[in-house]
Amino acid sequence: MTEYAVSARPRAELARPGMADEALYWLRDVLGTVAPRDPRSRRLGPRRYRLEILAEVCDRDTFLLVTSWLGSEAVPAVKSKQAYADDIRLWAEVARELGGHERFFVGAITPGMIETWTKVQKAKGKAPRTINRRLSVLTALSQYAKWKTKDQSIASPVTKHDRPKVDPRDETTATPILEVPEFQAVVNAATTPRQALVPVLIYTLAGRVTECCTAGLHNLKESSGKRLLDLRRKGGKGRVWTLPPRLSDLIDVAADGRAGGQLLLDDNDQPMDRHAVDRLLNRLGRLAGVLPGRDLTPHVLRASKLTHMHDAGVPVEEIQEYADHAAIETTLRYIRRRDSSTRKAKHAAAAVAVYDHLVDRFVPRGEQE
Structure with missing residues (x-):
């Protein structure tokens, strides 16, 4: 410096x-x-x-x-x-x-x-x-x-005319989603409790990688017979999570008797940062055979969890709260792709009813199947 x-x-x-x-x-x-x-x-x-x-x-x-x-x-x-x-x-x-x-x-x-x-x-x-x-x-x-x-003459050199239009429904650069069996294959590819804890923790909490990497065993609390995790989320927001018993059990096995330190350690007892998590998830993704040609990232797991909540009928406002999104538009970027695909399929199928009997002259019924 x-x-x-x-x-x-x-x-x-x-x-x-x-x-x-x-x-x-x-x-x-x-x-x-x-x-x-x-x-x-x-x-x-x-x-x-x-x-x-x-x-x-x-x-x-x-x-x-x-x-x-x-x-x-x-x-x-x-x-x-x-x-x-x-x-x-x-x-x-x-x-x-x-x-x-x-x-x-x-x-x-x-x-x-x-x-x-x-x-x-x-x-x-x-x-x-x-x-x-x-x-x-x-x-x-x-x-x-x-x-x-306090200099009022300072102005941004950027105007609205400089900004390219962004299509909020553009799926070409969207974060890919794992289906439930694919996520299960990722967890199944883990060979140690510590490896398994990484995707399971991020998916369960729909957590950001930095949040999960900074969480420590000291953030675990007991209250009224329940295991709680005090997680510091984006923007310094404190959130307390009631851990499902099976996740709590996995944490105990992965901790292996430790009383302190980070929640996520690799198999060499080294604290995991975002880069270590990326490397592990990429390896598990390849072993599981998911997302061919693309990396399995923490953001994929976060988007997958939020989308699975939507698939299960959870109201979007509740998903927004779970994800800690300040704006509901952010949440919709995760789940609209599923809605859009479903709606498009439904409307396309409905269109067939209009002309179905008319194309019999060109496509016999047997050849349509």
Whole structure:
């Protein structure tokens, strides 16, 4: 990290200057590391702290502004903080390539750059949702800068005309769903209790991978003869789950007498992070023969559980609550595909009744079967 990044004070009124360093190191650990890809060779470089990279690509004032933004509740989720930090790196590269700016700053990206960048992304076949997400980061940072600096002249370079239209029913990039027998095959592919606990826990809670990886045995409680799990969900929301007895039994077997530590450990007694979970699920998915040509991810298990709830007739509002989605539109993205497929099949079958007797001249009944 550069010298100014470590010594800079996030707020001038701090009475203990050392606390500023503590805050930066906290944010450094939250943002974690990344292996930057060389823009020319496309080769991955050594892993580095995202915060150190931001200190290099941003000017001083913008670095302080970005650290204030990413460290605030304006960006509550850890995964979002990391994704936004990566997007700032991207826009710093755009500012350097299209604007000739050595360092990124608020205002470095102009509407003309946005227009050029957006066209290039479309030419590369990037998904509209991906383009919109990266554009949204600029808008969010501009809004935060306007509030933080009280400078009313700050405006986002992104307009509604720059954003490609996103079809909410587009299924080409949708998260795949496992049917119940397929999920059972995944669990059956596990060879140890610890392996089995990973898909079972994520599926049962419709959990996000980070939530499950950070859960510890200390989060397990007993109350009125029931086993409870105090889970910290996205945005820091605390949720208490009553564990089904069989899941509780599996947790005990996987814990193997441990009284502390993370809930999810691999077979070498190492705590599992999201990358370890991804590797395990990919292997179990291949062994189970599900999703040929695609990876089995935690998000697939989450989407599968929510879709299975919908299949079972659970009201969508209840599914939304179970998933901890702030907006019901998010929940509908998981289950609408099933509704759409069912409705399309029903309407197509109904159309046959209109012309069924008329096509007998061309397709004899025996050949239709």
